[in-house]
Amino acid sequence: MTLLSVQDLHVTFGTADGAVRAVQGVSFDVAAGETVAIVGESGSGKSVTANSLLRLNFGADVRIDGRILLDGRDVLAMSEDEVRSVRGRDVAMIFQDPLTALNPFYTVGYQIAEAFAIHHPGTSKKELREIALDSLQKVGIPEPTKRIDQYPHEFSGGMRQRIVIAIALVNSPKLLIADEPTTALDVTVQAQILELIAQMQAEHGSAVILITHDLGVVAEITERVMVMYAGRVVESASVADAFSTPTHPYTRGLLKSVKSLDTERHERLESIPGIPPSLINLPSGCPFHPRCGFAETLAGRCEREVPELRLVGASRSACHLPEDRLLGLLGGLS
Amino acid sequence: MIYFVLRRSIFAVVLLLIVSAFTFWIFSALPSDPAALTCGKNCRPEVIEANRERLGYDKPLVEQYGAYMKGIFTGRTYGEEGSSIHCPAPSLGYSYDRHECVTSLIASTLPVTASIALGAFVLWMGIGVGLGTLAALKRGKWQDRVATAFSVIGVSLPTFFLGLIFIMVFVIWTGLLPFPRYTGITDNPVEWFMALLLPWFVLAIISAATYVRMTRNGILEVMNEEFVRLGIAKGLPRRRLIVRYVLRAALVPIVTIAGLDFAFLLGGALVTESIFNLPGLGKLTLAAVVNSDLPILVATTMVAAVFIVVANTVVDILYGYLDPRVRVK
Ligand SMILES: Nc1ncnc2c1ncn2[C@@H]1O[C@H](COP(=O)(O)OP(=O)(O)OP(=O)(O)O)[C@@H](O)[C@H]1O
Ligand code: SF4
Ligand SMILES: [Mg+2]
Numbered sequence: 001m002t003l004l005s006v007q008d009l010h011v012t013f014g015t016a017d018g019a020v021r022a023v024q025g026v027s028f029d030v031a032a033g034e035t036v037a038i039v040g041e042s043g044s045g046k047s048v049t050a051n052s053l054l055r056l057n058f059g060a061d062v063r064i065d066g067r068i069l070l071d072g073r074d075v076l077a078m079s080e081d082e083v084r085s086v087r088g089r090d091v092a093m094i095f096q097d098p099l100t101a102l103n104p105f106y107t108v109g110y111q112i113a114e115a116f117a118i119h120h121p122g123t124s125k126k127e128l129r130e131i132a133l134d135s136l137q138k139v140g141i142p143e144p145t146k147r148i149d150q151y152p153h154e155f156s157g158g159m160r161q162r163i164v165i166a167i168a169l170v171n172s173p174k175l176l177i178a179d180e181p182t183t184a185l186d187v188t189v190q191a192q193i194l195e196l197i198a199q200m201q202a203e204h205g206s207a208v209i210l211i212t213h214d215l216g217v218v219a220e221i222t223e224r225v226m227v228m229y230a231g232r233v234v235e236s237a238s239v240a241d242a243f244s245t246p247t248h249p250y251t252r253g254l255l256k257s258v259k260s261l262d263t264e265r266h267e268r269l270e271s272i273p274g275i276p277p278s279l280i281n282l283p284s285g286c287p288f289h290p291r292c293g294f295a296e297t298l299a300g301r302c303e304r305e306v307p308e309l310r311l312v313g314a315s316r317s318a319c320h321l322p323e324d325r326l327l328g329l330l331g332g333l334s
Numbered sequence: 335m336i337y338f339v340l341r342r343s344i345f346a347v348v349l350l351l352i353v354s355a356f357t358f359w360i361f362s363a364l365p366s367d368p369a370a371l372t373c374g375k376n377c378r379p380e381v382i383e384a385n386r387e388r389l390g391y392d393k394p395l396v397e398q399y400g401a402y403m404k405g406i407f408t409g410r411t412y413g414e415e416g417s418s419i420h421c422p423a424p425s426l427g428y429s430y431d432r433h434e435c436v437t438s439l440i441a442s443t444l445p446v447t448a449s450i451a452l453g454a455f456v457l458w459m460g461i462g463v464g465l466g467t468l469a470a471l472k473r474g475k476w477q478d479r480v481a482t483a484f485s486v487i488g489v490s491l492p493t494f495f496l497g498l499i500f501i502m503v504f505v506i507w508t509g510l511l512p513f514p515r516y517t518g519i520t521d522n523p524v525e526w527f528m529a530l531l532l533p534w535f536v537l538a539i540i541s542a543a544t545y546v547r548m549t550r551n552g553i554l555e556v557m558n559e560e561f562v563r564l565g566i567a568k569g570l571p572r573r574r575l576i577v578r579y580v581l582r583a584a585l586v587p588i589v590t591i592a593g594l595d596f597a598f599l600l601g602g603a604l605v606t607e608s609i610f611n612l613p614g615l616g617k618l619t620l621a622a623v624v625n626s627d628l629p630i631l632v633a634t635t636m637v638a639a640v641f642i643v644v645a646n647t648v649v650d651i652l653y654g655y656l657d658p659r660v661r662v663k
Contacts, residue, residue: 056567058558088569095567100560104659105582115568151658167568 003174003207004030004053005069011048011231014061018280022048024231026066027309032174035201035208037218037239039254040228043276046211049228050177052076053209054087070175089119092168094178094197098161098185102152108163109148112136115167135166138203139196158189165196172204179211194221215254219243227251230277230287237315247317247326249292255330286320294321335661339651346647353639358399361632368628372430388413389428402427426636427629431622436633439618444637446516447614449526450533450606451599457538458545459592465542466549467581473554481546488543497536497609504532514610533610537603541595545588552584559583586656590649597645601638 011023023045030036038046051057052064055075068075070090075083095101103111112135113128123131129148136144139162152160161181168176178197182190198221201208210222218225218239225242227235227250235248246252253272274291277283285303289295295302298320307318312326319326369386370377386392389412390401401410405425412419412428421428421435429436469481504511514532517525556562557580565579602616615634622630654661 054567056563058563084569084571086569087567093564093567095560095564097560101564103561103565103579103583105657106578114570118569118571153659164564167564 001032002029003032003034003071005067006049006053007067007069009049009052009066009068010064011045011052011057012063013057013059014063015280020279021282022231022279023052026228026231026233028226028233028236030175030207030209033201033205033207034224035210035222037222037225038209038211038228039213039215039218039225041272041276042213043279044228045231046228047179048231050093050179050209050211053175053177054091054093055083056087056093085119088115088168088173089171090173091175091177092171092173094161094164094168094176094181096180096183098157098164101164102160104152107149107151108136108155109133111152112163112166112170116170119171131170135170136163139163139166139169139200141166157185158193161185161189161193162196165193165200169200169204169206173206175209176201176206177209177211180213181210182217183213190217197221215243227254230282231279232287232318233309234288234318235315236309237317241313241315244330245313245315245327246329247312247315248319249294249321249329250288252329253291286318294319294325297321335654338654342647342650346643349643350640353643354403354636355399357632357635357639358402359395361628361635362395362398364628366626366628368430371626371628385430389430426633429622429627429629431625431627432630436629439630440615440633440637443613443615443618445518446612447600447602447607447616449519449530450537450603450612450614451596453530453534454537454541454599454603455592455596457534458542461538462542462545463549463585463588466546467553469546469550470553470557471576478550481550485543485546488539488546491540493536493540493605494609496540497532497606500532500536501609514612516612529610529612533603533606533612536609537599537606545592548588548591549584552588553580556580556583586653589656590653593645593649593652594642597641598638600641602634 006029007027009023009026010021013020013022026045026049028036038049040046048057053068053070053075055064057064064076066076070086075086078086102108106114109129109132112132116131117123117128132148133144136148141147141159141162147155152163155163165181176197181197182193185193194217197208197210200206208222210217212218222239225235225237225239226233227242227248229250235242235246235251237247241247242251243255246255250272257272272291277287277290283290283303285301285305286292286295286307289302292302301320305320307320309316309318312319312323317326367382369382369389369391372385372389373381390398393401404410405421405423405427407423408425409423410421410425410428412421419428419435421437424437426436426440428434429439432439465481465484469478472478501513505513511528511532514529515525516529519526562575562579565575570579600615602614602619604616604620606612607614607616608620615637618630619634621627622634
């Protein structure tokens with residue numbers, strides 16, 4: 001069953017330098033309980049997309065167009081109060097940096113209880129404390145009865161991220177958005193946090209949108225992956241397909257830029273040549289064409305026409321190359 | 335926490351000792367001879383020397399300092415039996431110019447300055463924080479522009495100028511207020527209030543200007559903090575978010591600065607007191623400067639230093655209460 005349906009999402013920021021077109025025509029669905037990853041280079045619009053789902057795009061001059069249907073209700077058409085009641089209850093967020101995500105002036109117990117109390121007015125203090133204790137226990141904070149009255153700065157980064165997760169899950173949301181939840185953490189802690197998210201998801205049955213740079217993370221806990229480039233989705237596929245038969249030159253580049261994940265053999269590390277385009281002055285046609293090794297084989301079409309997402313094998317890809325070439329991207333050139 | 339308070343207090347006392355010694359040393363190093371200033375221009379040298387001995391200026395500096403500090407606790411008697419002058423504890427010296435114990439001079443002027451400072455402080459915090467908050471919440475709207483204009487004008491207005499304008503407008507032209515003449519609050523609260531109204535506003539407007547900007551910028555900065563974004567993502571109602579997340583964080587540094595500003599004002603509002611003819615510490619100091627009345631200068635400097643050191647300590651301790659991150663267990 002479709003939980004979330006994003007249709008033709010556009011997000012533009014007015015800045016002194018001109019309009020930053022951070023997201024351009026992104027569409028995707030997330031089914032209830034499904035785990036979807038969004039990957040892409042820095043600045044590709046992953047966070048902006050995620051933030052628009054709860055209308056959390058701040059900034060002086062933001063324009064959001066399109067439709068974001070959550071259980072059939074358009075988030076973009078809701079009143080302030082309606083969005084507020086969705087935030088934290090139906091859709092919860094985990095941000096990147098746990099060191100700054102918690103309010104330094106209140107105890108962690110208070111902050112967990114608060115997240116519950118906002119959406120369940122009239123809950124007694126005693127009940128709230130029970131709920132906070134229970135949450136701390138579930139996310140693996142040792143000695144919760146003692147820790148509940150401590151302040152965020154008394155916890156390590158990994159522990160704080162667990163608390164952020166506890167806050168996110170206290171209302172059993174239908175959708176959990178995790179924007180690079182492990183990037184700011186110690187490598188040793190990263191795996192634990194991911195495992196915790198996976199475990200919590202299994203328990204609550206929430207759908208998860210996981211934003212990450214780390215393809216290893218994608219392989220580990222998600223079912224489907226969306227690759228973003230310059231504010232567009234360029235490929236959408238099951239994780240298995242994306243890794244075995246990427247159907248977009250950019251995805252192929254991403255895969256090449258990390259060590260091989262499922263074999264012992266170390267592939268040569270190469271990053272995608274060139275830099276991401278300016279979102280104020282986007283290249284014509286396919287935004288990837290200045291960096292794409294295949295563009296010249298298509299006689300200028302890449303510079304003229306923006307490729308739309310279409311079905312290629314079992315995946316969806318936004319590239320002008322013919323289907324057979326897209327399906328053979330890895331084989332032919334590696 | 336008690337340990338923290340204790341440690342800070344001991345530190346404050348040590349700091350005060352150092353400051354007082356330094357003040358003493360600085361003023362004694364001035365080229366003017368305090369003994370020579372005890373009598374007029376055509377004074378005979380014998381009188382000067384007699385006075386020097388009487389006031390203790392013939393002793394080595396360290397001894398003078400010792401006697402001064404002792405005087406603070408036990409009081410001090412100048413001269414021999416018969417023609418001696420006694421200043422009871424806490425004695426801060428004797429003004430040969432005014433023929434009065436400095437302590438009693440300060441005791442009579444401090445309430446005036448304290449009245450000015452207290453009222454101005456309440457007003458400026460109200461205006462500064464209130465207007466600053468409004469400006470931040472209505473960023474870019476007309477409220478913001480009004481607040482910004484207020485703060486720019488306030489910062490650039492000299493105190494004496496604003497004071498004179500106020501007197502012109504409210505006293506001379508419209509006659510809404512009588513010309514300020516200070517009356518003790520216990521003598522006549524209404525007159526006390528009327529006399530202080532203008533100085534309060536002058537000081538408040540000028541200080542509030544800075545606070546409007548600090549509050550506005552502080553709030554806008556905090557609003558970009560990740561924890562505020564998480565607060566919004568939690569679904570917090572706007573009011574709760576503003577009070578518990580934004581203001582709470584933005585006001586902590588402002589409270590700190592406000593404490594020090596208040597202490598500074600308690601040391602004497604020189605210009606304001608002069609313009610509005612208020613017999614406070616500032617006027618006392620100013621007169622002492624004009625008359626080279628060293629004992630008064632030493633004492634007012636020390637009193638001001640005490641206020642600032644005490645405020646610093648209080649603010650530090652308060653900070654510990656306000657911000658759990660610096661709270662010591
Ligand atoms: N408030 C804003 N005002 C102006 N531009 C913005 C704003 N927020 C984001 N952008 C721009 O939108 C683009 C996409 O940003 P976004 O944060 O979504 O990237 P991302 O894919 O999440 O990158 P990263 O991996 O670094 O987090 C960036 O170029 C960024 O500069
Ligand atoms: S459309 Fe052209 S430029 Fe874009 S990815 Fe495909 S081949 Fe490369
Ligand atoms: Mg991001």
